[in-house]
Amino acid sequence: MVTTGADELVAFLQGEAGEYLRGAVYYSPTDHEVLYLRDDLEDRYGDAELAELFAYYRDQNRKAAAVEPFDLGTDHCTVHFYDEAILFHFVQPGPSGTVITLEPEAGRDVVQFITRCLKQLHENSPQSIAAPEWLRD
Structure with missing residues (x-):
């Protein structure tokens, strides 16, 4: 799977999060691509663990698309705070998306991030991310 702009995205994430960046992975309906995974985490997350993780996020993406309990517009990102990481799930139709993980210490200014x-x-x-109105300024 070729992800256009992956180098730019990783450079941006490294500039924004610095040492707190843990990983960034893009997933499509049938595959996933690790855009960045910090060296100390490569041994921890093998191919089988990543495949299982992204099967889970594809399923979450489908469930989120099926249920819209509020009329608030598009759900652009879900954030999960775990003991060892903050996980940002940028969901898109398809189901495809991008998952970015940071160290918990990076939790300041989450909305800005x-x-x-x-x-x-x-x-x-x-x-195909449609920029929200507030992002077009």
């Missing part, structure tokens, strides 16, 4: 990521994904991703 999500906004900047959406802009980068809009500009440097194979996903």
